[in-house]
Amino acid sequence: MYQRDLKTEYLPALRSCALFAGMQDDEITGLLGCFSPRVSRHRRGEILFLSGDSYKGVGVVLRGKVQVVKESAAGARTLLLQKGEGSVFGEMAAFSSSKSWPSTVIAQTDCAVMLIDRCKITGRCSNNCVFHRRFLENFICIISERGLHLNKKLEYMSVKSVEGKIGAFLLDACSRNRSNNFDIGMNRNELADFLCVSRPTLSRELARLKKNGVIDYHLSAFHVLDPEKLKLKLMK
Numbered sequence: 001m002y003q004r005d006l007k008t009e010y011l012p013a014l015r016s017c018a019l020f021a022g023m024q025d026d027e028i029t030g031l032l033g034c035f036s037p038r039v040s041r042h043r044r045g046e047i048l049f050l051s052g053d054s055y056k057g058v059g060v061v062l063r064g065k066v067q068v069v070k071e072s073a074a075g076a077r078t079l080l081l082q083k084g085e086g087s088v089f090g091e092m093a094a095f096s097s098s099k100s101w102p103s104t105v106i107a108q109t110d111c112a113v114m115l116i117d118r119c120k121i122t123g124r125c126s127n128n129c130v131f132h133r134r135f136l137e138n139f140i141c142i143i144s145e146r147g148l149h150l151n152k153k154l155e156y157m158s159v160k161s162v163e164g165k166i167g168a169f170l171l172d173a174c175s176r177n178r179s180n181n182f183d184i185g186m187n188r189n190e191l192a193d194f195l196c197v198s199r200p201t202l203s204r205e206l207a208r209l210k211k212n213g214v215i216d217y218h219l220s221a222f223h224v225l226d227p228e229k230l231k232l233k234l235m236k
Contacts, residue, residue, distance in 0.1 A: 010062040010063070010112065011025065013060075013061070013062045013085045014062075015028070016086035017060055017086040017088065018086075018088060019060065019139060020138070021138050022138070023131055023134060023135075034132070035116050035117065035121075037060075037114045037117070038115045039113070039115075040112070042107040042112075044107055044109050046106070046107045047104060047106055048105040048106065049104065050104050051070070051071065051100075051102065051103050052101065053101045054101075055090070055098065055099055055100050055118070056117060056118065057090070057116045057118045058090050058091050058115070058118065059088065059090045059105070059114065059115050059116075060086070060089075060113065060114045060115075060116070061083050061084060061085055061086065061087045061112075061113055062113060063085060063110075063111055063112040064107065064108070064109040064112065065082065065084050065107075065108040066089060066106060066107055067108045067190075068080045068103050068104070068105055069193070070103050078194075078196060079186075079190050079193035080103055080150070080153070081149075082108065082185065082186060082190060084185070090105070091143055091146065092143060093118075152172065157195075157196055159234065162195075162201050162202065162205045163233045164233050164234050165195045165197060166195070166205055166209065167230045167234050170215065170224055171224070171227065171230055171231065171234075173222070180223060180225075180227065181221075181222070181223050182222060183220050183221050183222070184222060185220060187219075187220060188202060212229075213225055213226060214230055214233075215230070
């Protein structure tokens with residue numbers, strides 16, 4: 001379904017997807033012919049995949065945004081990842097022995113996603129596509145990057161103070177963006193979930209840092225005014 005859309009409406013998203021990095025349009029569409037992926041559309045707030053559901057394959061966001069969350073037995077929700085157009089999700093389980101989704105995937109906005117069957121990724125390409133190997137190399141790179149991302153999240157969680165967590169997160173954002181001005185792409189609730197702190201506490205600490213001239217912000221846009229003072233927060 002929607003195969004024509006993959007080659008027209010959604011091709012820009014596929015070009016920006018790390019799975020297809022270094023490929024020409026004809027190579028991307030050639031792979032789509034091999035994979036025969038499924039495309040589905042979802043409303044905001046809809047659960048695409050529930051943790052524990054049967055795992056079918058790797059997802060690619062073609063339009064809109066999705067969130068990958070982990071829920072505790074008590075119902076507490078932790079935001080693991082936020083995915084926009086061209087992003088990949090579910091890749092960590094593709095080569096594992098697990099047959100179920102490790103986390104819950106929710107539509108953050110109205111969205112469209114493409115699902116590539118895991119067997120098509122790990123199996124031998126029947127057409128012997130020369131660009132299938134490049135796809136696998138890109139796939140391995142994505143998995144490595146995701147492992148590093150989750151390791152960084154564990155680092156944030158290990159910081160004891162809330163202002164220390166905020167400091168670590170913002171300093172990493174400075175380094176990643178190579179600028180003291182950046183957009184984190186998350187609202188306050190999402191940032192609080194990501195750092196595993198309460199929304200009121202997060203807002204209070206951000207306001208305090210702003211009042212003290214350490215940072216400035218508006219919505220999701222941040223400006224680190226005094227990186228040295230922010231580094232001192234990590235020691236508390």
